[in-house]
Amino acid sequence: VALATVDIPAGGTIVCTDQGYGAVRYAIERRARQCGAGIVTAGVPLDADDDAVVAAVAGAIDDRTAVVVVDQITSPTAMMFPIDRLVALCRDADVPVIVDGAHAPGLIDDPYAARPDFWTGNFHKWPCAPRGTAGLVVGERWRDRSFPPIVSFGDGLPYAERFDDQATVDYAPWLAAPIALDVLTEIDWPGIRAEWADKLDEYRDLVASVPGLQAVPLVSPAPTMRLLELPDGFLTSGPDFKAQRQRAVDEFGLELGFAVWQGRSFLRLSAHAYNQPRDYEILAERLPGLATW
Ligand SMILES: Cc1ncc(COP(=O)(O)O)c(C=O)c1O
Secondary structure, X not given: OHHHHOOOOOOOEEEEEOOOOHHHHHHHHHHHHHHOOEEEEEOOOOOOOHHHHHHHHHHHOOOOEEEEEEEOEOOOOOEEOOHHHHHHHHHHOOOOEEEEOOOOEOOEOOOOOOOOOEEEEEOOOOOOOOOOOEEEEEOHHHHHHOOOOOOOHXXXXXXXXXXXXXXXXOOHHHHHHHHHHHHHHHOOHHHHHHHHHHHHHHHHHHHHOOXXXXXXXXXXXXXXXXEEEOXXXXXOOOOHHHHHHHHHHHHXXXXXXXXXXXXXXXXXXXXXXXXXXXXXXXXXXXXXXXXHO
C-alpha cells in the first residue's frame, strides 16, 4: 500500500537497507520495475551503532530518492534502528519514509512515535494475536490517495474504513488483537521484557558455548532477541531453507529462528513471557547435534 501510494518517477530511486525483510525487498523490486525506478541499498554492518545506521541511510539519499524504506527492528539480525533519527533525516531531505515495524508491537512501547509517512507492524508476533493480524498507519498527507490493493465494496469509503471493509475478510483476528494487547498488560509484559533484556546475553552466551556457534554482540539489539552465527555456509537460502528448519524440528525437537543474511548463517534467539531459562539450556544441550548435519 505504502509503495503504491508515494510517487516514484521513472529514474527515481527507492532507498532501503541490506537488513530489510526478504518479502519487503521483493515488494520494493516489483514497484521499482513497475515505475522504471532504481533501488539503492544502504549496507548496514552488524556492528553498526545508531550513528553508523543513520550515516548509511543518509549516504544513500540523493536528489533522485523517491522514498525510503527502513526497519524498526531488523528481521534477520534483531537490530533496533534509531527510527526517530531516520524519520527526521528523511523529513529534512523532504523524502517520504516507510517504516517496517513488523516486530515493534510488544517490543517498543510507542512504535509510531516518530510519525513516519507510513508505519506497519504485526500483532501476531510479540503480542501473540492470531496469525495475520497487522496494522498500517498512513500519515495524514497520504490518506486521500491511499487505497487497499484489492478493490472491494468499501472502495468509496474514506480512509481507514475502505481498508477495513474488504469483502469476506475474517474480522476475528482484529477483534482478538486488542484483547491480546490487554493480556500483555495484565501479565506485566513490559516488566518481564525488561528482565529478559537484562539476562538474555547470559543465555545467548550459554548457547554460544556450543562448538561452531558464535555470539554476535549487537550495539542495539531488540530487547528480547539475540543473535548467534552458525558456521559459514551452514544454511542455504531458497527452497532448502524451509527443509533445514523442518529437519531441526524432526531431529532435535527444536523450532529454530534460522536466518541467512549476506550469505552468512544465523540463529536468532527470542525470549517471551512463556520462556524459562531451561529452554536455553535445552537448546545448548541439543544444538551440538547440528554439527553432524
Ligand atoms: C521485518 C519484517 N517485515 C515484514 C514481515 C512480513 O510480515 P507478514 O508475513 O505478516 O507480511 C516480517 C515477518 O516476519 C518481518 O519480520
